[in-house]
Amino acid sequence: MSIQPQSIDLELTPEDNARLANLCGQFDQHLRQLERRLGIEIGNRGSSFRLIGEGDAVRLGEQVLRALYAETAESVLTPETIHLVLQDSGVDALLEQVEDRLPEVIIKTKRGLIRARGPNQQEYLHAILKHDINFGVGPAGTGKTYLAVACAVEALESDRVRRLLLVRPAVEAGERLGFLPGDLAQKIDPYLRPLYDALFEMLGFEKVNKLIERNVIEVAPLAYMRGRTLNESFIILDEAQNTTPEQMKMFLTRIGFGSTAVITGDVTQVDLPRGQPSGLRQAVEILKDVPGISFTFFNARDVVRHALVQRIVNAYDAFENQP
Numbered sequence: 001m002s003i004q005p006q007s008i009d010l011e012l013t014p015e016d017n018a019r020l021a022n023l024c025g026q027f028d029q030h031l032r033q034l035e036r037r038l039g040i041e042i043g044n045r046g047s048s049f050r051l052i053g054e055g056d057a058v059r060l061g062e063q064v065l066r067a068l069y070a071e072t073a074e075s076v077l078t079p080e081t082i083h084l085v086l087q088d089s090g091v092d093a094l095l096e097q098v099e100d101r102l103p104e105v106i107i108k109t110k111r112g113l114i115r116a117r118g119p120n121q122q123e124y125l126h127a128i129l130k131h132d133i134n135f136g137v138g139p140a141g142t143g144k145t146y147l148a149v150a151c152a153v154e155a156l157e158s159d160r161v162r163r164l165l166l167v168r169p170a171v172e173a174g175e176r177l178g179f180l181p182g183d184l185a186q187k188i189d190p191y192l193r194p195l196y197d198a199l200f201e202m203l204g205f206e207k208v209n210k211l212i213e214r215n216v217i218e219v220a221p222l223a224y225m226r227g228r229t230l231n232e233s234f235i236i237l238d239e240a241q242n243t244t245p246e247q248m249k250m251f252l253t254r255i256g257f258g259s260t261a262v263i264t265g266d267v268t269q270v271d272l273p274r275g276q277p278s279g280l281r282q283a284v285e286i287l288k289d290v291p292g293i294s295f296t297f298f299n300a301r302d303v304v305r306h307a308l309v310q311r312i313v314n315a316y317d318a319f320e321n322q323p
Contacts, residue, residue: 005288005295006055008062012069015047019072023065025079030068032268033082034061036139037091039120039299041267041284052284053297064089080322105129107150109202110157114150120302121147127294128262133255135240136264137284138298144264145238149198152234155260156216163215165235166195167251169222169242192219195238222247231256240265240280242272248279 012020024031024044031042038061040053049065051058067085071077105125107114116122121143128134128151136144155161199208199217211217222243237243237251240263248263255261265280272278287293 005052005284005297006058007050007052007285007288008058010049010051010062010065012047012049012065016072019069020047022072022077023069025077029079030077030082033079034064034086035268036300037086038064039138039297039302041137041281041297043281043285050285052288057297057299060089060091064091107147107154109150109153111202111204114147114202116147117143118302120296120298124296124298125151127296128260131292131294132260133252133292134260134262134294134296135280135284135287136262136296136298137267137280138296139266139268139300139303142298142302144298145194145236146198148236148238148262148264149195150202151260151262152236153199153202155234161234161258161260162232163234164211164217165230165233166192166199166217166219166238167222167225167235168192168195168238169240169247192238195219195236222251225251225254228254229256230254230259232258233260235259235261237261237263238265240283241267241270241278243279244272245277245279245282248283252283 012023025033031044034040035042038053038057040051040057040061042061042065043050043052051061051065053061064085067089068077068082071081071085075081105116105122107125116125120138124134124136124144124147128148134148136142136148138144149166152161152164156164196208196219203211208217212219222237233256235255240248242265243251251263252261263280263283267278267281267284270278270281284295288295
């Protein structure tokens with residue numbers, strides 16, 4: 001939500017490993033549920049917690065964590081418990097706040113106009129236009145990648161950049177590139193399909209293919225960025241939660257003069273091997289106070305879905321929250 005994130009450190013006492021495990025849930029599922037609902041990032045080491053995100057959401061997250069930790073003294077937490085505590089905390093009122101301080105940004109492409117939906121998308125577009133490095137963090141379906149591609153297409157068509165680079169770590173749950181048929185380009189293509197789809201919609205299939213042949217649009221796995229300096233380029237790193245800290249640092253230091261970078265990801269959906277820290281999570285914490293870098297935190301309310309899909313999601317949530 002905020003271009004400059006805030007952080008809160010808290011210590012939950014009395015320290016009790018069983019209660020902390022109850023609070024976090026199996027594989028930290030309770031913390032991930034809070035992150036998705038509030039649009040913040042939660043990291044912890046033992047009883048020490050750090051919350052990063054928009055100021056009001058972070059402060060509410062601190063209240064909810066303290067309330068949940070108090071609950072652990074008497075009961076075993078479930079997703080339904082988390083949901084009810086969030087409801088009682090006034091989270092809906094917070095997420096429904098309308099921020100009118102920014103004028104509307106409209107992205108113009110040859111295929112039509114693209115408008116932001118909601119205050120977070122509006123802030124995201126403003127941030128991309130004003131900053132050289134931008135992070136969009138939040139659940140799938142919030143428009144992070146689509147709007148980044150729209151800004152990239154507009155920058156290319158208005159000659160503000162000379163080329164577009166679409167980058168993604170080739171990491172997926174349970175799969176390895178070596179098992180896929182075809183050459184390297186064919187192996188990588190499935191991982192970049194969301195980026196291709198947005199480009200085809202905005203520029204058309206034939207033009208996209210011509211620009212790829214001329215290397216004006218370059219699609220590459222993250223590993224291919226090492227050793228390069230990218231000037232006058234618009235670079236999108238998608239699925240950044242699956243970068244390692246070393247890969248993220250390598251990518252961020254590729255940015256050259258006249259370039260804009262957008263890094264998108266969902267910190268609740270990490271496909272890295274267990275125990276391997278996410279480069280996106282670490283970058284948010286390390287860079288949150290660095291001038292010139294923007295952060296936009298999306299939450300569950302920003303998800304744009306077909307009405308039927310929304311009903312399906314609600315039905316699954318109700319089933320999973322049954323006692």
